[in-house]
Amino acid sequence: MSMNDLIATIKKVLEEVDVVLGWTRSPAAGVAVPARFHTPDEADGAIFDSTCTHNLAVHLPRLKNSKVGIVAKGCDARSIVQLIVEGEVSRDRIRVIGVPCPGVIDVKRAWRCFGFGKKIEDAGGRVHMEGRSMPREEILLHKCHQCQDQEPVIMDLAAGDVKSVTPPPPPDKTGIRERFAAMSIAERREFWREQFSRCIRCYACREACPLCFCRDACSMQTREPHWTGGQVNAIESEMAQQVRTSHLAGRCTGCEECERACPVGIPLMLLLEEQNRIVEELFAYRAGMSLEDKTPLLTYDVNRDGGWR
């Protein structure tokens, strides 16, 4: 896919929508940042590369009164589908531009290893930063390994050949997931206590999540119901995160935005991946795969199922 294909497609979509959600390059950060294109001139700044990590679907429920175009990777498309299934976004006011995605880079990890704003170049199977380089498999987001969703499940137009990309190989076996899997229950308890001891309850996880739509009415921040205390400590933070996680049962598409957004690097996806695995095992269901699907835990019918007992 060339940038010209992308820009031309965005311009075409702009003829029928008010705004297109995409990415542009930040001069300071040297990587992609989300951008809104209202005019063809603005669209000339559009890019797509492997630093386009953000899931722009999060903005769709916030733009309820506009016709919106959105540039979507395969994984982002699943969030869009789930939002439509849940009635948060109406299909007829959005136009989805699919892009061929070879996997996106864990930009935060790159910055933490090499420094913020260092130029990141992804070429020839390697990621180059400040004269150093590493195989791209080593610095991709976890979700990108063996990705099954590269072809967007919802798409009105494609910028480039979305079927042309091959999924990156599985991750190497030295990461936090393998260490976590090997832990006993007691060790996991201690692990989470340690992790949540640095949570500051900024709720970046919640705000970056396209499906966490309670937002301004979130039970983690209310006094009634008083499910979590207002103290910032490991116990309250873990409770708050457990509420968030269970609320996403059967709804999480695994986009990894919560973990990417976390400013203190808590591996939140360990919780969600396990829950997603259980949902798939119990219901043979992956969220956001089809507009016809019903989310298992949203199928309760008070009339059919006998009401609350």
Place this chain on the structure above:
Amino acid sequence: MRFIAEDAIPRLLEHLAGGGRTVWAPRVARDSVNTVLFAPWIAGEPVETGAYTHLSAKATLLPPTERLFGFSYLQTAGEERIELEPEEPEENHVLFGARVCDARALAALDALFFPAGGGFNDPGYAGRRSGLTVITLACTTCDSACFCSSFGKGPAETDGSDLILYPVANGFLAEPVTDAGSELVRLDLFQDSPLDKPELAVTDRIETAGLREKFIDLFSDIDLWRQVSEKCLSCGFCAYACPACHCFNIFDEMSGDREGERCRSWDSCMFYSYTLETSGHNPRPEIAHRYRNRIGHKFSYFPANRGEILCTGCGRCIRGCPAGVDIREVIRAVQER
């Protein structure tokens, strides 16, 4: 000037921790990928003298949650009364490895919680602040998010520090700023050195001249605020990472129905609930209203009320923003309007 070798830093930290003092220093969080945070130093654990911390050092003075007092309802001879259990102020903290942008934020925090010219002293803050020693690491390099050169003497600022360490080969030149700093450099961990101070970083800049009035003029330009905040997701990260943001919420947490504690926690004006009134009305319903307040408080209201800008150019809100918001772009858009 005095010099301390890099391998003498652990001994300096041990000295600082003597007498039961808590030494806050930049450390890599356990089980994390290079997440560097200020945390109480534990003997034997390494400190990061070359890394950026992802959150500021303000938790040293303003903990994310602080117990103000405990209370219990007591019944004696048929009469109910409330007994309060005051919190003893903590003292004697040391902040090691702060940056100039952390240290200079103390002036803004002091202006509110512990004003030099008198006024209300917040007991918790004042206790921690009056016993605080600040040892600052000067910056010889910076990254593209840094913009402290916009304020005062920039990387050469000494306000807020007791002692400044300048990185040189194999160690640090030490320049005392206060008596507490002078006392430290007399320790035999330090030697005299003929070296000159290294050249300091030169960062990006924003123009703050006239911003206080400009903001007031543009307050009602809601299109501008919608445009500059369109990427923002309205989480509280920027406020919580900021060395100068200090808004808080006060609430009671009960354990059972007879006793509880009154606490103060960090709060952020980016949250919808921050201004939500009991009636259900919210004067800042949109992200644009909340982001406008963020800019106004930092660059207009607080400077007008307390004489300090609530931004030190540390760049943490830029590096960590999950949505890619850059406060410098916002200030430039406001200045160009």
